[in-house]
Amino acid sequence: MSFPHLSEVLKILDGALRSNASMSSNYAGLLADKLEQEGEREIARRIRERLARAPAAVAYAQDAGGMAGGLPVDSESRLETLDISTPAKGSVHLFLPGGTAKRVEEFLQSVRHYDRLREARAAMPLRMLLYGAPGTGKTQAARWIASELGLPLLTARCDTLISSLLGQTSKNLRRIFDYIEQRPCVLFLDEFDALASARGNERDIGELQRVVIALLQNIDALSDNTVLLAASNHEKMLDPAVWRRFPFQLPLPLPDTALRHQMWQNMLGEFAPEALDWQLLSTKSAGASGALIEQVSLDTKRHAVFAGSAHIDEEELFRRLSLSLALADGHALATLSDEIRWLRNWDTKIFSLRELARLYNVSTRQINHYLQDDHGNAGKPTRKRKAQP
Known part of the structure; x- marks a missing residue:
């Protein structure tokens, strides 16, 4: 038997079980939006009324730990490690060859119908790796996907994410992945090769290898229905283990x-x-x-x-x-x-x-x-x- 919006319901329960009011309210808000789009306006209204009664101070206090303005920060620089944007539907123009556009549409359908696919045991983790020469539309594709899904786009800032302090980069990664699990969003890891370069290079040092391991562990721990996009101009530099974490892989060629x-x-x-x-x-x-x-x-x-x-x-x-x-x-x-x-x-x-x-x-x-x-x-x-x- 199909149960619509099971993903949102489970996320709301996860937040409640973890005493995370912010997570529960974020996904309850998403559930209300989806119900309203389906014509269930009265149910959506009642959910929003209940959310309006929730004490905002609780959620704010939970978000404040290790955060600046709610976003995760690097302990060394105190700068935010994520940029957030909300591209409106129709505001982003994406130009792709027919076959590539079809792959992107298939990914969108996998996100929209994740619960049905999971029930049919045909769901895959919602992770896509975009790669190709500079200027081929990787960042634009990430913005377009977020706009089509109606979700905020959270872009990792490599300039603050990667720290000079031993072990700090891995901690920054952990904070980012913890943060995105608490709210409906699209996480975008741009310049992905800066984090996921192949291990074994003789010029590598132990810390860089630990960053790759931490990245892989965080991806593995991520909920399968959390949307993760990564982009690289140098896909040949990526660690082989990274590719297995991305069921959807999208090469972006130069336009014909x-x-x-x-x-x-x-x-x-x-x-x-x-x-x-x-x-x-x-x-x-x-x-x-x-x-x-x-x-x-x-x-x-x-x-x-x-x-x-x-x-x-x-x-x-x-x-x-x-x-x-x-x-x-x-x-x-x-x-x-x-x-x-x-x-x-x-x-x-x-x-x-x-x-x-x-x-x-x-x-x-x-x-x-x-x-x-x-x-x-x-x-x-x-x-x-x-x-x-």
Whole structure:
């Protein structure tokens, strides 16, 4: 026999059995929200009325131990180890390829129907590991998932979570995991490789290995229906034991041509001129991340606003795109002549001599001067040397 909202009821009982008024009231509030969404407004109202009678001082006193403003803090710095946000539904735009979007939707359905899945013995711990190159949407995905679930997003702050004191990082982890068990939320461990790097590296010290062990133990002790998201730009650095703790694993690739087309249209919006060549823009932005496309769009729209124009300058858009791709690929364009030579090599049709002269507000003669490399810089723009390890 199915019993709806069993997870919330059990959490309320857990809080009562632990004499944790904060935990019980938090999950009772979530239960009231779900009942109201299902049309059970009278029951939701009665639950909220009962909650309103609860002495707030009790819950506050329980939260205050080892906390600042209710959030866990690092004993050394006294800074909070979590950031909290509440992204509203519809406020976060997420662009994913079809197959990846389907995986995210499957995760959401697993959260929403956890009780039914558990009854059918088909439930898995609600933990997802997101990984991929920088700018592919890992943080955006975490914000979108929280907004779709209607839950606050608690993001671990690695700058305060990781302490210089022996053993303090493990204690900080314990406080974070204890804290999130007391309230409905999504815990997001960003830059996950900073906590979960593979053990056995000869440069590791004992403390770092203890942090990984503490992390694994805390994940294992976490309730299966608590939503945990982790993100890494360097998945190959993660400890092998970490992967087994995340039944849902989501690789986030760079956007393909069709997805780039969708991103450009969404991000440029009404600023896009009617004659903009979307296909060319989508093709020329191959290799760009979603974050890069967003930044180029914002920069170009700002340029239009400063120029008093209702639409962006198409060639200015391509100029900013090309220079951003160069920077992302490690090319050092330190001078104006470097930029102009790069643009000319990138696409001679888009960046004709006359167009370059217009964009840089100089004469075509001056453009020729830059292209002839009169300043003694031979060939194409130089590539940045990578720092030696």
